[in-house]
Amino acid sequence: AVSNAVPAFRPTEWRNARTTLGWMVAMLVALFAGLVGLIHLDGLVPRPGETLLSQLGRETFPTGPWYALLQATTALILLLAANTAFNDFPRLLFFMARDGHAPRRFLHMGDRLAFSNGLVALSLAAGLIFVAFRGNTASLIPLYAVGVFLAFTLSQTGMVVHWRRRRGPGWHRRLALNAVGATLSGLVLLTAAVAKFSEGAWVVVVAVPLLVLLFRRIRRHYAALHHALALHPPAPAPSGPAGSAEGEELPQEVRHLVVVPVARLNRASLRALAYAASLGQPTLAVHIAPEEAEADRFREQWQAWGDHLRLETIVSPYRAVIGPLAHYLEALRTTRPELTLTVIVPEVVLRRRWHRPLHSRVEQRLRVALRALPGVVVTTVPVHLAE
Structure with a gap:
């Protein structure tokens, strides 16, 4: 947690993070050594x-409230560990x-200045693991051990690569220290993965390569998207056949045809028709x-309204x-x-939220249906109701 949060420390960030880690290691060693000595x-046994x-x-507090205080303190420490x-x-x-x-939605912070999407993703993953293993601690410990020592091995190996590339003062000693850490962590990782594979460690062994492949595919998608949306010098002639990906356009090159779906003649549809006609396109x-009979009735209503715009009717028997x-x-x-x-x-x-499920939300469904069709823009004309 400290290593990932180095940018969040006060300047000088790396020195404050190193001091924090030093105090954490010292407290851990003191607590562990003291407990082992008392036991x-x-x-x-x-x-x-x-x-x-x-x-x-x-044994230490046979009577009194001190045993309950010890258990409560232990629970608080475990809660803090989970909260980390x-x-x-x-x-x-x-x-x-x-x-x-990773998806770019994880870049955004919520109203409480926390990465809300990351919190939701972690909560869902933790809940799924909890349900899958039925909250059995004995089954979750192998999964935890393999994951932790995998992280230790990768971080120590990354530091070895770092010292080989930077080659600053004393890099040989630092590289050797991290290499020993990577070797020892790797041995524990291999031992835990093999010994506890059938007891739950297989989840990490299978999930980590799949996650790596997923992250690589995400990175490839963003790279392709960046290349496709980048600005390029104007080409002398249009490239590619009709129906290919949309390219760059100048305003004077855009030719419009405005289409207004009309289910029935009412204030909402007339407002949309008036807005479309005002664009001058x-x-x-x-x-x-x-059915055809209903189409004929609507044509009569259209003629009575004044036949201001061209009308196309489509019969959909289903x-x-x-x-x-x-x-x-x-x-x-296409034409x-x-x-x-x-x-x-x-x-x-x-205005009332409970009214929303009573409506079909055609505009959203139409936008989804036309999203894959190039050269189509879907816009909405809001009509506000008093109730």
Whole structure:
């Protein structure tokens, strides 16, 4: 946790982090040596159902509230240890996302200045492991041991590579020290992975390579995305056949066709039609009807309204709306690939949240259906209701 949080320390960051680690190591050695000495002097041995620390507490405090205080303090230390992961793992995901090896949503901080997405991801992963192993500590310890010594081995090996590249003053001694640490950690990792493989260690052995492959694929995707979206010098002639990826365009090169889906004539649809007509671009209204008779009735209503815009009706006998409309727009795009289709959908804005499940949210479904179609822009015209 300290190594991952070095940038969060006050200047000089590395010196303060090293001081913190030094004090932590000193306290750990003092506590461990003291406990081992007390356990040896009392002649305690491990037994099922009770830890050595609990036995030591019963021997030292046979009466009074001190034993309960010891157990409560131990629980608080374990809680702090678990909380350390929630403090630092989101920061680690932030560093990975910054380098392109994790989704960029882990870069964002929440309202409480914490990496909320990382906290949620860790909570879900911890809950999944807890349920899968039924909270059995004996099964979780091998998983923990393999994961910890894998991290130790990788960090020590990384320091060996660091000293070989930097070659600063005293680098031979530092490289040798980290090489010994990497070797010892690697031996413990190998022993724990083999001995406890069937008891839960297999999860780490299988999951870590899969996670590495996943992070590499994420990094490759971001690299390809950066290359595709980068600005390039204008080419003398358009490259690639029609239907390829969208390229750079100048404003005067964009030609519009505005399409307004109209389910029924009401205040929301008329507002969308008025907005589309105000843009001064060729505009087309599209109505999806379940049968021909209903299409004829809507044409009569359209004529009574004034037939201000061109109307296309599509009969969908299975009462589907999104699919036929998406296919129609795709056909328009295929026949006129030079056009940019701007689909304007009215959206009723509801003031009460419990009203939202009562509506189908057609604009969101249409946006999802048309997302893969190049040259199509979906925009909404909000209509606010008083209730």
